[in-house]
Amino acid sequence: MATRIGDVLRALPSRLRIDGAAKQSIEVARHRLVVAGVLFVIAFLIVGLRLVDVTLLKEAREPRFAHAPRAGHLEMGRADIVDRNGVLLATSLATASLYANPKLVLGPAEAARKLARVLPGLDEREIAARLASDRSFVWLRRNLPPRQQYEVNRLGIPGLYFQREERRVYPHGPLAAHIVGFTDIDNRGIAGIEQSFDEKLRESGEPLDLSIDIRIQHIVREELGRTVEEFKALGGAAIMLDVATGEVLAMVSWPDFDPNAPALAPADARFNRNTLGIYEMGSTFKIFTAAMALDYGTATLRDGYDATKSIQIGRFTISDFHAQRRYLTVPEIFIYSSNIGAVKMALDIGTQRQRDFLARVGLLKASPIELPEVGPPLVPQPWREVNTMTIAFGHGLSVSPIQLAAASAATINGGVMRPATILKRQMGEPIPGERVMSAVASEQMRRLMRLNVERGSGKSAAVPGYLVGGKTGTAEKIVDGRYKKAARISSFVGAFPMNKPRYIVLAILDEPQGTKTTFGFATGSWVAAPVVGRVIARAAPMLGIEPVDEEAPDLRDQMLINVAKR
């Protein structure tokens, strides 16, 4: 027992000593733990601050990758072209072209096999051969769409690179091809709007607003195309133009082409018949003969001319197609399209005044429309009396369809000539215009044109409720220097609604062939007038023009005209 107690007593100090040492080391450990904790706090704070730095404050620094400025440059690419409602007609797509540095490609066969899997149409063996070559640059595929670029990237093949490129794309294909035009491989405009506004498109970045309404353009193209095919014509042209502003809502030249691949199109398809083509228009020119007679006062709606006999000038004989062989009033001359009557009206007007009038409505100089493809009219030099006589019924002066449409608009819009434009007129922008005839004469022209659709050669252009008016034309083409009976330019200049005209609709067919349904006829009234009628029937509701009751007394009164001689 004693020894035990002694043991305990002896053990105590040692135990206490150890306890004391343990206490001391705990103290030391706690102090040092605080030091370690502070170090951790600092480290976590640095990580947190760095996180904010790389996430939010990186913008101000130099870009880490060279491609960043290139991406910025791409957004500055060639500007879009849009229609009057903002629908995209031409745009620039960033594409990527795939090339390789074969020296860095590890397994050419394997790489080619993988590439062929994601790029359909790639010749695997040829690509493998190219990748195995000892050059340091080979093209593999140009202009990849983003999806394929992504697929290729995902393959992760070393030695493959992309060259960023820009490609002009026309989402509507041929629909507005002649207007919008196209660019060359370096994205420089070489036709249409792309050419005439090349600099602006390259520099502004703002979309260019055209006056075109792509919906109307579609209707016009469909109706014209169908008719050209039906009558096996060489081609056709059609225009819809706002008579109050001169804006072209639709302009179609047939045949057309795909501006996405212009090189594949024949020259004939790229030819814009509306602006570059000039034609002897035939009887549609009687619109101007009647308009100037009414404006100068050399004839009134109640006057008339003797059309019983053909007129002989030198070796030519001027006769009437729908010969009435009697005295015709001015309205009758218009609706029967009497050449004899028109010639006599023109002779009363006189050469000088005829020439002045035609110059005022823009028929003697090239159209001001903003396209590079504009053909100047073929004006007779010198302008003799015989020219006055032929021009009265549309021969001996060749003009483009756009000139015809704009000049016709001036005769029915109250008498103001508005230059035709392909650009959208902005709100509040003053519309240039020049008075070319009296409002009274213009008002009489509306009645004449309405009468011609109600009772004359333009009947097949009628659309119930839309008060269509217009004038047909059938011109013989000069082939090898001689007028040829079977080769015609058949046309119709229509307008609606005639009580308050809004739009001119013009359709021209080049050498249409008669069919069984037209009893072999291929004149303006048989082939061109129906095109205009169908276009108006489809487009007018879209343009928000409400149909009216054509038999309503006040409308009848507005359109009233005395046809027969008193």
Next chain:
Amino acid sequence: MTFARADTSILGRWWWTVDRWTLAALACLIGFGAVLAMAATPAVATRIGLDPFFFARRQLGLVPPALLIMLAVSMLSPRNVRRVALAGFAIAMALLLATFAIGVEIKGARRWVNLPGFSLQPSEFIKPTFAVAAAWLFAQQRRQEGFPGNAIAIALYAAVLALLLLQPDIGMAAVVSAVWFSQFFLAGLRMAWVLLLGGLGGVSLIGAYFVFPHVASRINRFLDPASGDTYQINTALDAFSNGGLLGRGPGEGSVKLVLPDAHSDFVFAVAGEELGLIACLLLVGLFAFVVLRGFARLLQEPNLFILLAVAGLLVQFGLQALINMSSTLHLIPTKGMTLPFVSYGGSSLLALSLGMGFMLALSRKRYGAGEDL
């Protein structure tokens, strides 16, 4: 989950003594890890020709066992923690030795042993078990006169270091060294020795620069970005600025498509791009919270062994997180190291669960004398 205060079952006692705040923070980290495993691994899996969700399924499949390990271990008494750790350390050392004989070589290093069903990286398990073992040795030196704790700890450390350098696994060696050194430091190492060993650490880093070419190239590229390919780190940094404040949304990022280690070493960049700055700061906050709260609680700890062990485990956890995030943020040279609980990696997840289980068990509230454990 609620337990009555008076509940004296193992679960009940555990619930009222474990640090539930730390537990919640760890659960959040595992949640982050699950989201990022879904987001980051499909791109990597597709790239190497596997089913897109191969890695995600594997990782999510390991979450329940990992949680189970962590919770089960956290219920152990400190004495049992020590026993499990010592046994675990012995097994891990044996497996580490085995890697030289039967190891699988991946990317130039023999770090894995194939077990039925999966491959295991023994060095991951060295970290937590050695931290506990070393803590016990250091503490024992001071509690039992004549016990050569320090000497054994130094010998074991030398052995571990040698094996890790032979792998070679420089990152792991650096972490183990740092943990061991901080424990020695906390255990009262004289300042002269602290300075000497610190200097030695610096010298060995410089030595690594000259001995291991891949270390040299990484440090060169950090010091002079123009000297080599800095594509990975540039892409990672761009990912953060792409993500911005709120991120692009989980799965919407693109950095994982180009970074080879997006699911492990660069997972923080994926988080930056897809979850944004706020979530990343939250992530940093969670790591800091676990470490600093643990440290703060240790200031009241009367038991030296527990203090050293918990501090070692927390240093390991915090250091690993800091190294991973710092190298992704280009604060230090790139060092392949997993982000605890967030990076893809089965061994890492299980070993961390074990370590955090130790930490939770040791830091539980105890009543009565804490000396004789």
